[in-house]
Amino acid sequence: MVSKLEQHIVSLLQDGDQRAIPIIYENYSSSLLGVISKITKDNAMAQDVLQESFIKIWRYSKKYDPNKAKLFTWLYRIARNTAIDKLRSHNLKFEKEIQIEDSNVYKLSTSGLNQDTIDLQKHVATLDLKYQIVLKALFFEGMTQQEASEELEIPLGTVKSRLKIGLRELKKIYNP
Numbered sequence: 021m022v023s024k025l026e027q028h029i030v031s032l033l034q035d036g037d038q039r040a041i042p043i044i045y046e047n048y049s050s051s052l053l054g055v056i057s058k059i060t061k062d063n064a065m066a067q068d069v070l071q072e073s074f075i076k077i078w079r080y081s082k083k084y085d086p087n088k089a090k091l092f093t094w095l096y097r098i099a100r101n102t103a104i105d106k107l108r109s110h111n112l113k114f115e116k117e118i119q120i121e122d123s124n125v126y127k128l129s130t131s132g133l134n135q136d137t138i139d140l141q142k143h144v145a146t147l148d149l150k151y152q153i154v155l156k157a158l159f160f161e162g163m164t165q166q167e168a169s170e171e172l173e174i175p176l177g178t179v180k181s182r183l184k185i186g187l188r189e190l191k192k193i194y195n196p
Contacts, residue, residue, distance in 0.1 A: 026091050033081040041078055048092065049074075052099040059103040069106045073099040104149060143193050144186075151186035154179055 022030075025047065032040035052073060057066040076098050084094055144155050157168040158179075165183070169176040 022086070022090075030084065030086050030091060033084055036082060038078075040081065041074060044077065044095065045074065048095055051092070052095060055096060056099050056103040059100065060107055065106060065110065066103070069103045070099070072106070073102045076102060108149070140190075143190055146193070147186055147189050151182050151189065154182040155186045155190075158183060 025043075029040050029043055029047075032043070049070065053066060053070050056069045056073070057063065060066045060069060073095075077095060080098070084091070089097075141160070144152055147155070153172060154168060157163045157172060158165065163171060165176060165179050169179045172179070
């Protein structure tokens with residue numbers, strides 16, 4: 021059942037009425053900030069993402085279809101995806117900033133490395149984010165499926181499904 025408040029907000033959004041934004045902010049910003057903070061784990065970045073989310077909410081307001089999703093679900097998805105995108109771009113920027121051309125770390129021989137798997141992380145990065153997250157947790161961070169389920173806060177069955185699909189996608193890359 022849709023509340024009168026939600027009906028009012030949806031009506032304002034569909035009419036392109038800017039009064040919707042302060043109402044959404046007043047009623048949903050703390051919940052959205054909680055979701056964003058859990059993903060970014062950085063208060064300043066979370067505040068930026070919340071602001072970017074509200075810009076996207078306004079930009080896509082006429083595309084919202086109440087028959088496809090509840091208002092909060094739609095808002096949640098925008099905030100969550102914006103947080104993931106921001107975190108991904110921040111991590112890429114950070115990785116680029118710390119790369120050093122001439123390292124004083126001792127050199128390792130590559131003769132013992134399997135040349136077929138050296139670029140595994142690069143190929144994992146080409147998968148959908150939901151598969152990347154699971155594969156990285158299981159293979160690069162050494163978590164068990166149960167630990168990944170708890171850490172990522174997704175059901176164990178979903179972890180197993182994403183692992184299976186992610187591995188199938190990687191197999192396509194290595195065995196075209």
